[in-house]
Amino acid sequence: MTRPSSQAPPDPGAGSSPDPITALEHEFMALMRRGRAQMGERARAVHPRLDPACYPLLVLLGRADAVAMSELLADLAIEKSTLTRRIDAAARLGLVERTTDPQDARARLVALTPEGRERLTALQREQTARWRRRLSAWDTADVEQLTALLRRLGDGLD
Template structure:
């Protein structure tokens, strides 16, 4: 399937009728089409969430903020491992978020030479609010799904993710 055969619709990238027939014939092709559509929608959601945190926040920084939200402070080495990015890329993202007042570098109590990265308390509160609202939106989107269907989708997504590592 070429990029020219793929026509994104207004809802974030569903396949056109031409490609839908081809995708139906091959379940792997159908999966690929749906994954592309879902990826486009998630990119849009991440961009919206990033703007909600700060109007000038680059969406590529958002996953880092979510990781920092799970801990009081995180070592750069842990961020590098979790985010699977280069050190220079991480440094730029931290610098960018720090300039916006969203994160700060603090001394590592276990190593005087090292620094940890921590969320600013205001950023943490904003992320908590955004994620709480997003959870409610997901509850609405999945209101007609059974709990078993949600668990099955979760398990299948985990399995798919593991196969991609």
């Protein structure tokens, strides 16, 4: 199977030079495709039976001790029933657990289990090392600029 070219198709109205917005969209879509594939690989690295859709949940939980379901709903931008299914799936694998919120006995918090945190942390260390190797020839200023531009693009997508 051949891999799709990352070169943007030319804009018919622009002669032979590609339209920068069309090229940006093409590259963004290619990046998203590769990102989805990597999310699947990362999910399997955490646990062979982990659904890739659950991986962003684990990443959010990895940033805190415990997170309210309402916060997860907002951050993941998914329906409550979808979040519940993802939490249930990760809990069955021993990666997350629900606890009662000490501030509100009616509310539930979600947290990584010690095993879930250990697996996620190990994977994230590997990923950070891989990023460092990939970008080792880049100037720090270029990495910082790319980060700022991606943040700016992401903020504009809301």
